[in-house]
Amino acid sequence: PLLRLERQWAKQDKILGVSSGKKRSFATASAGQEDDGAPAEGPLLPGWEEHWSDEHCCPYFYHKGTGQSSWERPAMPPDSDGE
Numbered sequence: 439p440l441l442r443l444e445r446q447w448a449k450q451d452k453i454l455g456v457s458s459g460k461k462r463s464f465a466t467a468s469a470g471q472e473d474d475g476a477p478a479e480g481p482l483l484p485g486w487e488e489h490w491s492d493e494h495c496c497p498y499f500y501h502k503g504t505g506q507s508s509w510e511r512p513a514m515p516p517d518s519d520g521e
Contacts, residue, residue, distance in 0.1 A: 440494075443509055480513035 482488065485501050488511075499508045 443507070446508075447510075480511075480515055483512045483514065486512045 485503050
């Protein structure tokens with residue numbers, strides 16, 4: 439499953455135009471944290487559920503309707519009062 443997710447991330451990065459020079463860290467992605475160590479925030483998008491992986495000892499996210507899973511929290515960024 440991890441290889442499939444890494445391929446999915448690479449495909450999404452290519453679509454979004456994200457530089458592949460900065461590799462995603464499995465440890466921070468799987469722990470629901472951003473690369474700077476801050477926890478991911480914001481409510482989950484509709485249809486997504488958070489589950490625990492006993493094998494990897496970290497949370498993952500699952501969309502029952504599509505069968506898609508993700509190590510990254512599928513959420514909108516929190517609103518910023520400063521903008």
